[in-house]
Amino acid sequence: MQVLQALTIFTLAVLCEIGGGYLVWLWLKEDRPWWYGLLGADVLRRGGVVATWHSVDLFESGPCEGQRRDCRQRAYFGRDGPRLFWKAYR
Incomplete structure (x- = not known):
């Protein structure tokens, strides 16, 4: 059970990092609205918090x-x- 929990948290943190980085990239390189960058930064921040949840x-x-x-x-x-x-x- 601990392994599954650790892998789930790790996967969630990775998805937050990739998704947040992609939103910031869309804002900067694809001329998307400013809120893409803001949302991407927030997702990246939350991914850093998720990464600290593991208890294993x-x-x-x-x-x-x-x-x-x-x-x-x-x-x-x-x-x-x-x-x-x-x-x-x-």
């Missing part, structure tokens, strides 16, 4: 041992994320 503590050992949650967040979405996620659940 995958990083008790590793690059962020004993450090604050923001370090774990960077590991989760950075280059170490997939490797650590797979290591925790195989």
Whole structure:
């Protein structure tokens, strides 16, 4: 159940990031109304909040041992994320 919850939250955060970035791109490059950019920025902001919802503590050992949650967040979405996620659940 924890794996499914973590994957769902991760997927939602990714969709927010892609969707928000696309709305900003449409505003800037395709001459869409200004509210596309505003909505895109809000979706990006919400995606950052969604990314902090995960409660699965995958990083008790590793690059962020004993450090604050923001370090774990960077590991989760950075280059170490997939490797650590797979290591925790195989």
